[in-house]
Amino acid sequence: MSIRIGILGYGNLGRGVECAIRQNPDMELAAVFTRRDPATVQILTEGASVVSVDDAPSWQDKIDVMILCGGSATDLPEQTPAFAKMFNVIDSFDTHARIPEHFANVDAAANQSGHVGIISVGWDPGMFSLNRMYANAILPDGSDYTFWGKGVSQGHSDAIRRIPGVKDARQYTIPVDAALDAVRSGSNPILTTREKHTRECFVVLEEGADAAKIEETIKTMPNYFADYDTTVHFISEEELKANHSGIPHGGFVIRTGRTGWEGENQHLIEYRLKLDSNPEFTSSVIVAYARAAYRLAKEGQTGCKTVFDIAPAYLSVKSNEELRKTML
Amino acid sequence: MSIRIGILGYGNLGRGVECAIRQNPDMELAAVFTRRDPATVQILTEGASVVSVDDAPSWQDKIDVMILCGGSATDLPEQTPAFAKMFNVIDSFDTHARIPEHFANVDAAANQSGHVGIISVGWDPGMFSLNRMYANAILPDGSDYTFWGKGVSQGHSDAIRRIPGVKDARQYTIPVDAALDAVRSGSNPILTTREKHTRECFVVLEEGADAAKIEETIKTMPNYFADYDTTVHFISEEELKANHSGIPHGGFVIRTGRTGWEGENQHLIEYRLKLDSNPEFTSSVIVAYARAAYRLAKEGQTGCKTVFDIAPAYLSVKSNEELRKTML
Numbered sequence: 001m002s003i004r005i006g007i008l009g010y011g012n013l014g015r016g017v018e019c020a021i022r023q024n025p026d027m028e029l030a031a032v033f034t035r036r037d038p039a040t041v042q043i044l045t046e047g048a049s050v051v052s053v054d055d056a057p058s059w060q061d062k063i064d065v066m067i068l069c070g071g072s073a074t075d076l077p078e079q080t081p082a083f084a085k086m087f088n089v090i091d092s093f094d095t096h097a098r099i100p101e102h103f104a105n106v107d108a109a110a111n112q113s114g115h116v117g118i119i120s121v122g123w124d125p126g127m128f129s130l131n132r133m134y135a136n137a138i139l140p141d142g143s144d145y146t147f148w149g150k151g152v153s154q155g156h157s158d159a160i161r162r163i164p165g166v167k168d169a170r171q172y173t174i175p176v177d178a179a180l181d182a183v184r185s186g187s188n189p190i191l192t193t194r195e196k197h198t199r200e201c202f203v204v205l206e207e208g209a210d211a212a213k214i215e216e217t218i219k220t221m222p223n224y225f226a227d228y229d230t231t232v233h234f235i236s237e238e239e240l241k242a243n244h245s246g247i248p249h250g251g252f253v254i255r256t257g258r259t260g261w262e263g264e265n266q267h268l269i270e271y272r273l274k275l276d277s278n279p280e281f282t283s284s285v286i287v288a289y290a291r292a293a294y295r296l297a298k299e300g301q302t303g304c305k306t307v308f309d310i311a312p313a314y315l316s317v318k319s320n321e322e323l324r325k326t327m328l
Numbered sequence: 329m330s331i332r333i334g335i336l337g338y339g340n341l342g343r344g345v346e347c348a349i350r351q352n353p354d355m356e357l358a359a360v361f362t363r364r365d366p367a368t369v370q371i372l373t374e375g376a377s378v379v380s381v382d383d384a385p386s387w388q389d390k391i392d393v394m395i396l397c398g399g400s401a402t403d404l405p406e407q408t409p410a411f412a413k414m415f416n417v418i419d420s421f422d423t424h425a426r427i428p429e430h431f432a433n434v435d436a437a438a439n440q441s442g443h444v445g446i447i448s449v450g451w452d453p454g455m456f457s458l459n460r461m462y463a464n465a466i467l468p469d470g471s472d473y474t475f476w477g478k479g480v481s482q483g484h485s486d487a488i489r490r491i492p493g494v495k496d497a498r499q500y501t502i503p504v505d506a507a508l509d510a511v512r513s514g515s516n517p518i519l520t521t522r523e524k525h526t527r528e529c530f531v532v533l534e535e536g537a538d539a540a541k542i543e544e545t546i547k548t549m550p551n552y553f554a555d556y557d558t559t560v561h562f563i564s565e566e567e568l569k570a571n572h573s574g575i576p577h578g579g580f581v582i583r584t585g586r587t588g589w590e591g592e593n594q595h596l597i598e599y600r601l602k603l604d605s606n607p608e609f610t611s612s613v614i615v616a617y618a619r620a621a622y623r624l625a626k627e628g629q630t631g632c633k634t635v636f637d638i639a640p641a642y643l644s645v646k647s648n649e650e651l652r653k654t655m656l
Contacts, residue, residue, distance in 0.1 A: 023468045040342050044589055100649070100655050118656055127462070128639055129601075129656045134455070136655070137643035138609075138617040140351045184602075185398055250596075259612055261347050261372055265604035267612075268578075271459075272514075272600070276593035281466075284587055284595075288465040308641040308651050312458055315465035316636075321428070323636050327464070328427050328457045 002028040003294045004062060005287075006087070008053065008079065009069035010041055011035055012247070013092065016283030017067050018044055024287060030063050037074075060086050064297075065290040067091075077102060084109040084117040084304075087292045090286055092122040099125070107304035116297045117304045121289045122282040123273055128253045130307050131271035131304075135255035139267060142257020145183045147175035147196060151249025151278065159224045160201055163217050165209030168237060170244040172200045175252065186256045186266040199230040202244050204237045230233055249278035288315040331622045332390060332573030333615075334415070336381065336407065337364055337397035338369055340575070341420065345395050346372055346610030352615060352646055358391050388414050392625075393618040395419075405430060412437040412445040412632075416621045418614055420450040427453070427569040435632035443630045444625045449617045450610040451601055452476075459599035463583035467595060471583020473511045475524060477504035479577025479606060487552045488529055491545050496565065498572040500528045503541050503580065514584045514594040519616045520555075527558040530572050532565045577606035616643040 007014045007023055010032050019287050020031045022045070026198065031049040034041050038050040051059065056066075066087035068079050072095045080091045084106050093102050099120055110117040124146075132144060160169035179196050182189040201218055205211060215232045218225055250273040259265050275281040289307070292314035296305070313320050318327070333349055335342045338360050349357045350373070359377040362369050366378040379387065384394075394415035396407050398424045408419045412434050421430050427448055438445040448454065452474075460472060481501050488497035507524050510517040529546055533539060538584075543560045544552055587593050603609040617635070620642035624633070634635040641648050646655070 016587070019587055022589070023587070096656065100653055103607075103652055125656045127466075127597075130462075133640055133644055133651060133655045134458075135618075137640075137645070138455075138612045140645070259344070259347055259351070259605060260606040261350070265608050267604060267609050268600070268602040269455075270600040270602075271596040272596070274596040274598075276595060277587060280587040280593050281595050284466045289463075306652060306656055308644075308648065308656070309639050311637050311639045312461055312465075313636040316461055317465070317468070320636065323461060324431055324634060325428055327461045328424065328453045328634055328636070 002026060004028055004030040004064045005290060006031050006033060006063040007069055008033045008066060012279035014069040016280040017069060017287060020284045020287040023211050057086060063087055065293045067286055067290060081105040081109040084115055084269055085113045088116045088297045090118045090121055090290055090293055092282055092286060094125055095118045097319040103304050111303045114291045114302050116301055118289050118293050119304060120306055121286045126285050126307055131253045133308060135269040139255055139257025142255050143188050145254040147180060149173040149175050150250040152247050156224055160203060160218055163214055163248060165206050165214050166203055167206045168204040168240055170202045174198045174200055175320060183254050184268055194228055199225055199228045201232045202240060204240050205234055247278045248276055250274040291315060332356055332358040332392045333618055334359050334361060334394040335397055336361045336394060340607035341611055342397040344608040346613060348612045348615040361450060385414060391415055394622045395614055395618060409433040409437040411442055413441045416444045416625045418446045418449055418618055418621055420610055420614060421448045422453055431632050443629050444621045444629055446617050446621050447632060448634055449614045451613060454613050454635055459581045461636060463597040467583055467585030468493045469507055470583050471516050473582040475508060476579040477501040477503050477557045480575050481626040484552055488531060488546055489541055493534050493542050494531055495534045496532040496568055498530045502528060511582050522556055527556045529560045530568060531560060531565050532568050533562055552596055575606045576604055578602040618645060
């Protein structure tokens with residue numbers, strides 16, 4: 001029997017989950033749950049239902065894992081504990097500072113109801129966290145570096161869009177090659193914010209807006225741009241649509257460290273992601289962990305878990321025997 | 329109380345384990361077990377014992393995890409099951425084709441005695457396997473590529489040393505940059521053996537040996553060199569010692585794959601290792617898994633495990649709470 005998945009929230013992430021389910025033969029999309037009028041939500045999967053979120057409680061025996069595709073600011077802090085009372089759940093909660101609190105809330109709800117909840121799944125937090133953790137365990141004497149990009153930062157794009165006179169904008173975060181090379185050399189560089197990343201902005205102006213003034217406003221914006229070397233390009237709306245409508249992202253998690261009785265040997269562990277679609281890759285990670293949630297729940301486990309708590313084999317469609325034979 | 333480690337076999341790997349233990353404050357080296365006369369074995373750690381392997385049975389209550397540092401050809405197939413009857417054990421068994429059989433033997437012994445055995449720990453098998461597995465679970469529709477090097481291949485170096493007229497030799501396996509770039513581009517290239525790696529040999533001749541003939545013998549050696557572009561350099565013994573006495577290695581595990589309803593988006597997952605010392609890095613991975621073996625045994629688990637079966641958090645000296653707070 002297939003693992004029956006529910007999706008709560010049908011934005012970029014929810015659509016990504018829908019696509020990822022199709023690539024996994026042991027899973028099926030049972031229903032998409034929405035806060036909108038279900039009649040207005042068109043999904044891709046034949047045979048799957050679109051249901052009002054208010055009807056979710058009646059789906060408890062028809063869904064094995066509910067994937068929560070809302071935002072971390074306001075949706076998930078409420079939704080994940082609430083749905084963990086009814087379902088095995090997974091989310092991609094990414095407000096790093098609030099993870100301990102979110103974990104505690106989901107853990108209490110999931111333990112009480114006898115479900116499994118896996119939080120903060122994706123690539124950062126998620127695969128980047130895992131790689132940091134493994135690398136730290138292997139090389140206790142070393143240094144960590146994380147670089148993001150090249151990729152679209154929604155937060156920075158939004159910050160530009162809020163400037164009067166800006167019609168639309170897209171911001172790319174770009175890691176500096178020289179900084180990456182310095183890290184890889186093992187020289188343990190101490191890098192400033194400016195040395196690690198540059199920011200490149202593509203801006204569409206409103207009719208009659210003052211380009212020079214807007215460029216100045218962007219480049220001096222505290223927190224977002226002032227600490228970076230920022231480039232601003234003014235382009236037409238058509239150009240933005242044609243060349244900047246994707247949501248690529250990625251980055252590098254690097255640890256360099258020393259071994260040997262006197263630390264005489266140097267090592268580099270580097271994990272890199274280069275993603276055409278940030279939400280679709282995040283969804284793909286989530287769907288692999290949905291398989292884990294299903295299996296853990298079948299074993300009778302309950303409570304909140306993170307990527308650190310889950311043995312890798314739980315993610316794979318292959319049996320442990322097959323994995324040892326083909327992948328070890 | 330510290331995790332008390334025993335080392336069986338004091339070659340490059342055993343010495344690497346000894347160095348790695350020193351970097352982990354929750355561990356201590358209790359004893360090195362050797363097949364040699366213990367009086368002739370000089371170790372680095374003050375306070376640790378050197379003991380004949382024949383006396384190992386009397387150390388059962390003084391060792392929490394025994395790390396087996398023998399070879400995969402003849403030592404480990406015997407030693408790991410035998411020692412799993414007395415201790416929690418870890419090995420770096422790397423004969424990929426025989427892993428299922430080795431697993432079954434260790435599993436039977438460890439289950440019977442109530443111990444944990446973790447096999448095939450290191451980087452390949454080990455961290456490379458893990459990264460292949462995670463990447464396959466995340467991107468079901470994709471292609472895998474593994475490149476090795478730049479690094480010393482002991483097997484190929486030995487093959488050269490067996491040629492009459494060769495006094496000593498060192499062989500480096502080198503990944504071809506153009507092949508790496510083609511893979512990273514997402515073009516899913518089908519690469520021949522020759523296109524993926526080159527082989528570079530540094531050879532010290534015996535007095536009066538025929539260099540041209542030896543070069544020809546190397547380059548045409550079936551399995552080892554005939555399918556590769558091979559370069560041979562003849563150097564002096566002093567040069568070999570000065571410039572080629574290290575044991576560097578490393579490589580790349582790459583998966584490219586597609587997501588989206590029509591597979592319209594491309595992704596790259598790349599894991600890279602660049603290691604000054606192959607045995608010391610392998611040892612560092614093993615020691616992290618020794619922590620896992622200790623914890624799993626404390627929980628009452630028994631039997632054989634691989635890196636696929638062990639939740640990442642077991643490797644870390646940090647508590648789960650600390651991990652969530654600092655690494656997620």
